[in-house]
Amino acid sequence: MPLPRVPHLRLPAGALLAVACLAGPVCAPADASPADTSSAHTASTGADRDHTLHKQLDQLVHAPDGPPGVIAVLQRGDESRIVRAGVADLDSGRPVEPTDHMRIASTAKAFSGAVALRLVDRGALGLDDTIGRRLPELPKAWHAVSLRQLLQHTSGLPDYSRSPEFGRIITADPHHRFDSRRLLDFVAGEPLLFRPGSRYQYSNSDNIAVALMAEAVTGRRYEQLLRRIVDRPLGLHRTSLPQGFEMPEPYMHGYDVQPSAAPEDVSELIGASGVWASGGIVSTPKDMTRFIRGYASGALISPSTLHEQRRWIDGASEPAGPGKNKVGAAIFRYATRCGVVLGHTGNTPGYTQLIAATPDGSRSLTFSLTTQVNQASKPQLLKKLREVEENFVCALLRD
Template identity: 65%
Template sequence: MRPLHTPSRSAARPRPRPRGLRRAAVAALAATALAGSLTPAAAGTGPGEPPRDRSLQRQLRELVEAPGGPPGAVAVLRRDGRQEVYRAGVAEIGRREAPGLDDHMRIASVAKAFSGAVALSLVDDHRLGLDDTIGRRLPRLPRDWHAVTLRQLLNHTSGLPDYTEDPEFLEILTADPRHRFDSRRLLDYVADEDLRFAPGSRYQYSNSDNIAVALMAEQATGRRYEELLKERVYRPLGLRSTSLPQGYRLPEPFMHGYAVDPPAPPEDVSEALGASGVWASGGIVSTPRELSAFIRGYAGPELLSPPTRRQQQRFVRGGASEPAGPGANAAGLGIFRYTTRCGAVLGHTGNFPGYTQFAAATPDGKRSVTVSVTSQVPLDPQLLDRLRTTEENFVCRLLGDR
């Protein structure tokens, strides 16, 4: 369902079709080792929102100004009811506005935490069990996959082949990045493939896992995944600007995401790809304000019971999110633990053409940090290292008086 549009700073101008749609599509979903660089247009903070920590503001500005840096960045710290907002660069090249708290953006693989929230809420209600298997819930899927459990899907130890690496899927996406996929049939692209390894034997991040999680949730309830998101995540947390679209349009206003093909100038790829090809694995659109609220609810006690949270926080050491978050990473059920030099937080990361995301909170749900930038930073390993350092320093600010 396409979200409603509201007036925006860019509403009056036509949206040109990006030149690099095919390149963006492959970069998004093939996990290629392409290197990209972006040149920021400007840096600054929002009016009336002076940063609380000049060092963090400087680091965010330096990230934007770095070679290949994103044109825009916004970080939100929430500590015991008090909010700090840090901004650098612009929400759209050619305009002066900094990224806003209510600007829409693609949250990429942080959407996997949303599917974790839906599934674990159903575990709380005894509609699903963590030991429920694909064979029980989704028997049409390959027999070789039938022993895989919901738990293994949620912590990426399932062994499912990743449909986003399938040549046929990539051929379709490359030919038409806005192709409307049947989201509920995405696993068909790898249905002729065996498991990569015995379920539960090791960790391997796979976009297929969360497609299967959403399908299990639908089978258990007889309701569409989009409806389950509204009922079990959006409404309890008061998220009114968060959605899971099928098309390529973003609701207004939005932070424009960029890619570059040197020596060409930065290219707007905000609407280069449709969301149907990533669905429960990466298609959610939200805002910095609501991403902050979500991660406090999911990492904290608001959405899940204590017994289910204990299961959620049984971590697989060395299980890194994609891209890796700050510090040492460990994989839980639809959530990761990031152990930094200043302490540990729980959350998720994500990247998509034009966007890179980090969202984390303390286990009590009282403190959170999100860092959102408007380029696909992991395409540049050096820039990703700089971003991870910046994220860790924000975590230290978050935990600084503990």
């Protein structure tokens, strides 16, 4: 159901609440050794594959409701390939770069998972710890919900971002500064949607509660925990969790794209305070590559915690990722025709994201679009996007 119109923008509820390209073919190394070109046949085959991949991105860019820009970073060991189409900024026409900032949308949920699982490893938190034990100030009706259920989206918590009052506030003032630690107040009077653990339902409330649990057991702010136990160990130098709406330079401009109108820049439409641990992080393709390789492989946690992270149940990310989706603890399993990768997706006004890596972290893919694509707003484009993402996974896994 569409929200009331913000001036000059049509903002579907799924788009706003998921809180929720001029350049020719490019294939360049990013902080990595060049591809092996010792054989003319190998070089020719590689060039053909890159041309095919770029053609698919170009088709996305030229779709009537497609993104002005798209960039994919494929990394195998120390070797990276960048495939991109379109532009980062329609005004300047400059190409998208792997060091451009972007809103990472719900892939930020994997970061809150990383924080929580590191605290589990340290014994500060337990996967069976409940809201009642760690956050007793939250509604009593929610007290039986466990950390594991929050991370797997089987909690039954009502989604605060679908609250009519939240929608009214953000529609009237998209730059409204929320108290991020009180976002669950919007649904505090509501019961659980179902018995905890009985089924899967994606909810932005889950990762807000995860962050609050992390703060409760450490006495530190979530932003500080992110920097200390995730960003620094993985070498993420351009990743932040802001409160405001401004984007750091340089950045990929995100656009609202409708077939009947010119693309409208929505990069700074909404502030991050209203999505916080559920989708407020700003990062770059380069940093996201580092993150997903470390997170998917278990580089931050012990083998026993990694085993718990990979207890798969049926459930798709939002938007759905390539292939058949299953969900673990703040990570999804994407079983494609060419093999399995682990990761997360996300969408928010102006941006759509996929981050994925092989279970050992040796190969990874980040895939970023500069418009929002989801089942509610652009089902046909999402279908095409998932096909292209699967083709890129196949290119990543191909020997």
